[in-house]
Amino acid sequence: MRNILDFLIKYSHWALFILLQLIAAILLFRFNSFQGSVWFTSASEVTASVTKVAAEVTRYFGLKQMNRDLTERNIYLMQQLEYYKELVGENEHGNDSLIVIQGMQKIVRTDSSVVVMKKPPTLMDRSFVVCPARVVNISVRRFDNYLAIDKGESNGVRTGMGVISGMGVVGIVCRTSDNYSLVLPVINSGSSISCKIARTDYFGFLKWEGGDPLTAFMTDVPRHAEYEIGDTVVTSGHSTVFIEGIPVGKVISKDESDDEMSFTLEISLFTDFGRLNDVYVMALPPREELTELEKDIKY
Amino acid sequence: MTATWVDKIKWFVILVLIQGVIISQIQVSRYAVPLLYVVFILKLSSDTGRKALLLYSFLIGLCVDLFANTPGLNATASIWLAMARPLLLRWQTSRDASDSFIPGIKSMRLWPYIRYVLPCVLLHSAVLNTIDAFSIAKISDVAIATIADTLVTVAFIIIIEFVGRKK
Numbered sequence: 001m002r003n004i005l006d007f008l009i010k011y012s013h014w015a016l017f018i019l020l021q022l023i024a025a026i027l028l029f030r031f032n033s034f035q036g037s038v039w040f041t042s043a044s045e046v047t048a049s050v051t052k053v054a055a056e057v058t059r060y061f062g063l064k065q066m067n068r069d070l071t072e073r074n075i076y077l078m079q080q081l082e083y084y085k086e087l088v089g090e091n092e093h094g095n096d097s098l099i100v101i102q103g104m105q106k107i108v109r110t111d112s113s114v115v116v117m118k119k120p121p122t123l124m125d126r127s128f129v130v131c132p133a134r135v136v137n138i139s140v141r142r143f144d145n146y147l148a149i150d151k152g153e154s155n156g157v158r159t160g161m162g163v164i165s166g167m168g169v170v171g172i173v174c175r176t177s178d179n180y181s182l183v184l185p186v187i188n189s190g191s192s193i194s195c196k197i198a199r200t201d202y203f204g205f206l207k208w209e210g211g212d213p214l215t216a217f218m219t220d221v222p223r224h225a226e227y228e229i230g231d232t233v234v235t236s237g238h239s240t241v242f243i244e245g246i247p248v249g250k251v252i253s254k255d256e257s258d259d260e261m262s263f264t265l266e267i268s269l270f271t272d273f274g275r276l277n278d279v280y281v282m283a284l285p286p287r288e289e290l291t292e293l294e295k296d297i298k299y
Numbered sequence: 300m301t302a303t304w305v306d307k308i309k310w311f312v313i314l315v316l317i318q319g320v321i322i323s324q325i326q327v328s329r330y331a332v333p334l335l336y337v338v339f340i341l342k343l344s345s346d347t348g349r350k351a352l353l354l355y356s357f358l359i360g361l362c363v364d365l366f367a368n369t370p371g372l373n374a375t376a377s378i379w380l381a382m383a384r385p386l387l388l389r390w391q392t393s394r395d396a397s398d399s400f401i402p403g404i405k406s407m408r409l410w411p412y413i414r415y416v417l418p419c420v421l422l423h424s425a426v427l428n429t430i431d432a433f434s435i436a437k438i439s440d441v442a443i444a445t446i447a448d449t450l451v452t453v454a455f456i457i458i459i460e461f462v463g464r465k466k
Contacts, residue, residue, distance in 0.1 A: 013349035013382075020357045020378050027364075027371030028430070047319070047365045054320040139323060139367060141332060143432055146368040182368070210437065 042137040043148040043175060043182035051137040052150055055277075059134075062277055073166045130280040131155055133163075136180070140213040140273045145187045147171070147273075151281060152179040162241040162282040168270035169193065169206075169248050170279050172241055181281075186248075187213045187273055195248050196236040200226045203236050206248060206267070213273050217255065218265040225263075227251055233267055240284060311359060314339050319366025331447035333455045336363050336373075337423055340380055341416060341456070345388060346399035349381075356381035369431070376427035383422055391415040404460050416456055417449070424448035 042048060131151055138147035151157045153176045163170040163183050171185035172193070184191055186208055193206040195218060202225035204218040218233055231251045237244025247270050255264040318336040340356045347355075360377030364370050388402060391411040400406040402415060428444045 013353060016350050016353050017378060017382055020353060021375065024357070024360075024371035024375040024378070028375070030370075041370075042366055042368050044365065050316070051320055051366065137323075137366065137368075142367075142369070143437070148368075210432075210440070 041182045043177055043180040048136050048148050048180040055136045069166050130282055133279050133281055135276050143210040144189055147183045147185055149181050152176050152181050154178050157181045157281050163279050164246055165279045169246050194236045194238045195233050197227050198232045198234045214269055216267045216269055218267050220262045315362045318363050323367050331451045333451045338456055344399055344401050352381045353378055376423045379426045380423040387418050420452045421449045
């Protein structure tokens with residue numbers, strides 16, 4: 001009996017090790033489920049308020065690049081304005097009929113990137129609200145990356161809302177606390193965003209498989225889809241998360257896959273997560289009506 | 300470095316903040332992330348009990364995890380290190396077990412200290428990267444990341460040691 005007790009005391013650290021390992025394993029696996037607690041993430045009030053201070057400081061080092069991005073964005077918006085002015089002008093000259101422009105694109109080239117003008121919104125477009133937010137914590141190096149932003153439930157941010165930046169699509173809000181939110185970005189292996197080739201309107205899903213944070217894949221593109229290297233990929237607007245036409249990236253190559261029904265395209269992403277500071281949370285109006293409708297249609 | 304309670308808490312907080320706020324936000328390279336907080340575990344006094352070692356390691360790992368959105372990941376790697384540390388430390392010291400000292404260049408001389416730090420950090424980053432990837436397909440990525448992390452971390456630890464000694 002004495003020996004057994006001695007043995008137990010001598011190796012009690014193994015019991016503690018196994019206990020701690022179990023706790024860690026539970027944390028690891030629970031986090032993978034989408035609906036977990038925000039407590040153990042960088043969007044929890046404590047950690048986010050600490051990293052927010054650091055983010056405020058590092059923001060200043062990125063101001064030069066930010067200015068350039070804003071200038072690019074300005075050029076893009078000015079051209080869009082010109083375009084609408086032309087439209088209104090045409091209208092004033094006696095053309096009263098509804099103007100529907102399909103597939104119209106303008107490409108603006110600046111020194112560093114190509115900004116593609118999306119289709120002018122039609123009457124079918126749903127209106128949406130954007131809420132500017134700042135990135136307080138981000139990882140790009142891991143296989144499953146996350147980022148935390150400084151807007152939360154008290155600002156109206158809810159789980160499932162889309163997040164975009166001046167460069168393009170960023171991700172989807174996956175957890176919220178009172179003042180902060182955790183975003184599942186494109187560069188997380190669990191992310192899947194419905195997108196399409198802007199020129200030919202063929203659909204696919206945007207996926208990321210680790211590695212380079214600047215390249216992702218567009219999967220499930222139909223075999224017969226037309227595309228060219230350099231084509232722009234935009235969001236499809238099929239989900240309740242993003243409106244149609246938010247830039248995603250450019251096609252850089254085709255990936256051979258075994259699937260006979262579809263193929264995969266390699267996409268170079270517009271959003272550079274390595275220097276992401278300012279983002280916008282997109283709140284589309286509630287889709288209850290649509291959900292109701294879809295429910296009714298089910299037979 | 301970790302002599303009294305106050306010192307311990309001070310270094311704990313400093314290292315967690317450096318790791319969670321500064322290092323994790325500077326993405327110099329996709330590989331090679333210095334895991335500086337490991338210093339806390341490596342520098343605990345040699346007479347620290349195994350259970351205390353485990354609890355300290357688990358706590359600091361968990362705190363780093365909170366900033367990195369990886370609950371359980373750094374904590375797991377840290378308790379594996381805590382289990383291996385007494386053995387790896389004993390290999391590099393000729394002193395009596397009763398003698399208590401803080402591992403460092405001063406107490407162990409340079410090469411024994413490196414021979415103690417290197418396998419410790421290697422084990423830690425191997426566990427960390429393996430669990431992070433959680434897939435055999437990414438084995439080459441895991442190996443590259445492990446070696447890169449280890450080299451950078453050991454370099455940082457030795458630099459800190461030299462800077463600290465001059466004071």
